[in-house]
Amino acid sequence: MTAAPTGAAPLRVGVLGCASVARRRLMPALAALPETELTAVASRDAGRAREFAALHGCVPVHGYAALLARDDIDAVYVPLPAALHGEWIAAALRAGKHVLAEKPLTTSAQRTAQLLAEARDRRLVLMENVMFLHHGQHAAVRRLVHTERSIGELRFLRAVFAVPPRPADDIRYRADLGGGALWDVGVYPVRAALHLLGDALTVCGAALTRAAGYEVDTSGAALLRTSNGVFAHLSFGLEQAYASTYELWGSEGRIVLDQAFTPPADHRPLVRLQHASGNEGVRLDAEDQVVGTLRAWVAAVRSGTTPDDGTLRQAELLDEIRRHAGG
Structure with a gap:
């Protein structure tokens, strides 16, 4: 930025x-x-x-x-x-x-x-x-997948974001305040699918579950599909061990990125490429995605333009996921 x-x-x-x-x-x-x-x-x-x-x-x-x-x-x-x-x-x-x-x-x-x-x-x-959109590790992954075609023809995306349980009075568990796993953590894998696969996504199926004693969904999953047949399996939750990762499978290999959504500012990402002939890693520079986000916002204000960053399409997909899940 x-x-x-x-x-x-x-x-x-x-x-x-x-x-x-x-x-x-x-x-x-x-x-x-x-x-x-x-x-x-x-x-x-x-x-x-x-x-x-x-x-x-x-x-x-x-x-x-x-x-x-x-x-x-x-x-x-x-x-x-x-x-x-x-x-x-x-x-x-x-x-x-x-x-x-x-x-x-x-x-x-x-x-x-x-x-x-x-x-x-x-x-x-x-x-x-x-904020994760403003970290360069995702541009590096897109380049490897779509420009360098490092894993051949893309077939499948799996993205997961989950966090451990919060205190019972946390606002994420209040329906009247817009709580729930889909709104709080489901946004991340949905946005990752948009960022990596494009906006021509449809929801094939989804499920939301509610842990006993809660008034909101506490975990969920969705299956999405692109117009050319690439599937995206997305999982999210508020009651699991921490997970923040995505993987892309292709006809010739696989890319794995850990610390995908909330990396610390001093974290040096490792993009792992796995092929039949062996594995390799691409180590990237550390970045502060909070700073990147704020600079993108300021730049948009200065220029008078806001890039089409997928906000509306994300909202539409979240609505679709809730409808498919019967929520």
């Missing part, structure tokens, strides 16, 4: 909400990047706003609407629960702010389409925070 032009004023960013992902990953990067200025953080709890603001020397704001009314904010980052995204993304766009929102953008393809259209109409950038 390229930085903002030399001499350009930093993008002044406010944060709507005090989610852990904001505290751990996005706020430190926003504060450190020269292209962005972390200006304010808002919470419905004034004390929590002060706590988060003190970490980075920005302004605490009591209430999301109050932050959106500030004239020293150019853009907002929205790490709220998924069920609140639609309301506050729309409010931010009406306030003339560019938006980076946590995934999924909304829990409805129709609502996602409406918000993307509103952003275009207002000439604002609305970007979904799917």
Whole structure:
């Protein structure tokens, strides 16, 4: 990703909400990047706003609407629960702010389409925070598969993202806040399939399961197919040992990528190629996908354009998976 032009004023960013992902990953990067200025953080709890603001020397704001009314904010980052995204993304766009929102953008393809259209109409950038897309390891895999044809004709993709159980009161288990495995972790393998196979995907079948005592799906799987017959098997869950990987099978070999979706900034990816004649590995440089994401967002704001990054198609596929699963 390229930085903002030399001499350009930093993008002044406010944060709507005090989610852990904001505290751990996005706020430190926003504060450190020269292209962005972390200006304010808002919470419905004034004390929590002060706590988060003190970490980075920005302004605490009591209430999301109050932050959106500030004239020293150019853009907002929205790490709220998924069920609140639609309301506050729309409010931010009406306030003339560019938006980076946590995934999924909304829990409805129709609502996602409406918000993307509103952003275009207002000439604002609305970007979904799917950070793994901004790590170069996936471009390297695409090059090996589609340009160098290192595994021959592509036949099959398997992608998995799963995390261990959270505390029982975690928002990921609340239906009223848009929780559930599909929305929280299913986004990753679905987006990987789009990124690696293209958007001509259809859902052949899907299943979602709910662990005893929970009101949302806690694991699931889906089978997708491209128009030329490549299958994608996607698995995801909130109650398994950690897994973050995908594999691509071809007529002449296989590619495996571990640490696919949430690699640490100092992780040097290893793309493993397996052939009948032997195995080899391609070691890549470490990258910080949080920084890559923020720079992509700033670049889109500076240029006035948002690349077609698959957000709407992803939302449509998530809807299809839920319908196939009877959800």
